[in-house]
Amino acid sequence: MDEKHLSKRLATVASYVPAGARMADIGSDHAYLPAALALTKQISYAVAGEVVKGPYENAVSEIRGHGLTDVVKPRLADGLDAITPSDRIDTVVIAGMGGTLIAEILERGKQHLTGVHRLVLQPNVGEARLRRWLMTNRYQIMAEQIVGEDDHIYEIIVAEPSPVPFKYSDYELMFGPHLLEKKGPVFTAKWQDYAKRQRGIIAQIEQAQQVPVTRIAAMKQQLALVAEALDDDKN
Ligand code: SAM
Numbered sequence: 001m002d003e004k005h006l007s008k009r010l011a012t013v014a015s016y017v018p019a020g021a022r023m024a025d026i027g028s029d030h031a032y033l034p035a036a037l038a039l040t041k042q043i044s045y046a047v048a049g050e051v052v053k054g055p056y057e058n059a060v061s062e063i064r065g066h067g068l069t070d071v072v073k074p075r076l077a078d079g080l081d082a083i084t085p086s087d088r089i090d091t092v093v094i095a096g097m098g099g100t101l102i103a104e105i106l107e108r109g110k111q112h113l114t115g116v117h118r119l120v121l122q123p124n125v126g127e128a129r130l131r132r133w134l135m136t137n138r139y140q141i142m143a144e145q146i147v148g149e150d151d152h153i154y155e156i157i158v159a160e161p162s163p164v165p166f167k168y169s170d171y172e173l174m175f176g177p178h179l180l181e182k183k184g185p186v187f188t189a190k191w192q193d194y195a196k197r198q199r200g201i202i203a204q205i206e207q208a209q210q211v212p213v214t215r216i217a218a219m220k221q222q223l224a225l226v227a228e229a230l231d232d233d234k235n
Contacts, residue, residue: 006036008149009122009156013095016120016143016158020044021091024083026105027051031059031072033093038071046072047089049082080109091118099126103133110137118142119159127155131173134159140166144178146186153190155179174222175229188230195226 006014010033017023017037024047025034034046048063050056059074075082083089092113094102102123106113119139123130134141139159146155155176168177179187202219205212 004036004039006032008147009154010036010095012145012147012154012156013093013120013122014042016118016156017043017091017093018118021118022046022087022089023091023093024049024080024087024089026079026082026092026094027097028059028074029055029096031062031074033095034072035062035066035068038068039066044071045087047082047087048072048074049077049079050074051076051078078108079105080112083109083112085115089116091120092116093120093122095120095122096124099123099128099130102126103130106133106137113161117160119157121157121159122154123157124152124154127157127176128173130157131168131176135166135168135173138162138165141168141177144176146176146179146184146190148186148189153186171225171228174225180229183229191226191230195223195230198223198226 014033014037019042021043022045023034023037023043025031026049028034028048028050031048034043034048037043038046048059050059053076056074056076063069063072063074073087080092094105102121106119119134121130131141134157138161140162141157141159143158144155146153157176172180175191198219202216205216
């Protein structure tokens, strides 16, 4: 992958960045995403924020190498501290981290989200926690995608601030309100695999001398939700 050939995962993320956006890519690593969008003139401005020096330096050389220094600004900063009001950022992308870390970055940097109309988030795990943060902080989930790439399955969550609170059920937080509507083969593969692993764990811990009854009950309850989502009562 490079700035000219985005992975399927990053290309899906990119497809939700509005044309002409002023975006911040937080945890940008090589800055592939903002560089790709700037090279194809799909964005008007970007901040590439990175907290670790090595990846930040990669981003700097990527941006310089493509003559993009006027459009893409690399910043060595923690989370949303990479953004200043004069950047007039309207779209924030956070991709390739755990959902809990993404929620923490959003929580810590809330003051920088004024004026941001769209969040494009791609958690590697912990999607339910991230959706819960969005719900608690008055975001509406506008779209979701699930893509498979190199033996991994990724969810992309697009959210926008809402004047009215949105309530999602635990079921929707777990599986994604939009993903539940369309499901499809990647969704099915993800949750079938999850159910298989959970059943293996349950079988193992049922052998313990002191069986953790409450934990097993909670896991079985989750398995029942998976069965419901898969329209399949054999889980
Ligand atoms: N966003 C790119 C992608 O999706 O391909 C890179 C993902 S890479 C796995 C995660 C990056 O996020 C790493 O470069 C890491 O240093 C950076 N990161 C982690 N926590 C961060 C934070 N609090 N602020 C800025 N960057 C962070």
